[in-house]
Amino acid sequence: MAKKRRKLNKDFERKIYSSKKNVELVLAKIYDIDDEDIQKEYMSAFNKVVYLYDELKEDYERQGFSDNSEELLTSYKNAFNLFESEFEI
Numbered sequence: 313m314a315k316k317r318r319k320l321n322k323d324f325e326r327k328i329y330s331s332k333k334n335v336e337l338v339l340a341k342i343y344d345i346d347d348e349d350i351q352k353e354y355m356s357a358f359n360k361v362v363y364l365y366d367e368l369k370e371d372y373e374r375q376g377f378s379d380n381s382e383e384l385l386t387s388y389k390n391a392f393n394l395f396e397s398e399f400e401i
Contacts, residue, residue, distance in 0.1 A: 331389075331392075339358070354399055
């Protein structure tokens with residue numbers, strides 16, 4: 313049986329790329345923090361955002377655009393916004 317092709321979505325790919333850049337920017341800012349305790353606190357808080365981004369990206373690479381894609385993106389955005397509201401970076 314032939315493997316089912318992934319459904320692609322260029323607009324969604326742009327959102328994933330933008331999310332990647334946001335994660336990279338925040339990680340760079342966290343790594344620039346001199347105080348090790350504060351850096352660890354920020355990293356532990358940001359790990360959930362990174363995990364959700366990785367889950368979003370891997371799901372899209374595995375399955376393409378699906379019903380679950382928008383839910384994963386929304387979860388990532390909510391976590392990112394929560395991090396930004398709780399931590400000044």
